[in-house]
Amino acid sequence: MFNLDDCIASITSRSAKKLAYCFEKRLNYYNITRTQWIALYYISINKTITQKQLADKMSLKEPTVVRLLDKMELIGWVVRVNSENDKRIKLLSLTDTGQKIETDMLVVAEKFRNDVISGISAEELESYKSVLNKMLSNIKDG
Secondary structure (H helix, E strand, O other): OOOHHHOHHHHHHHHHHHHHHHHHHHHHOOOOOHHHHHHHHHHHHOOOEEHHHHHHHHOOOHHHHHHHHHHHHHOOOEEEEEOOOOOOOEEEEEOHHHHHHHHHHHHHHHHHHHHHOOOOOHHHHHHHHHHHHHHHHHOOOO
């Protein structure tokens, strides 16, 4: 018999929501949202990234990312520059302030990760990731 409380999709969803909420709380102490930090992170690790590529990496719709970047540009964390090849394409980079915030928050993210995985072996983590990836590959879009 189906039991929603024991359903892997339900457990995964509850876990993801709780992890996101707890990480958000830690970042909010520094006046940054989880979504802002994720954007800073992806912009930082990519040499060049477009708004569309960032939206794809963050699993967000492009208009949502544009609004996010508008705010981040206004507070001086991000710069958007037109591509030389196609003026419709905006290339993203971090300002010095944005890079410092991303670097500082990376420490917070690493601490959070370490707290979450405390007491879990490397083998257990690899097994968990492997099973989740297999489940994702089993899902057919549409």
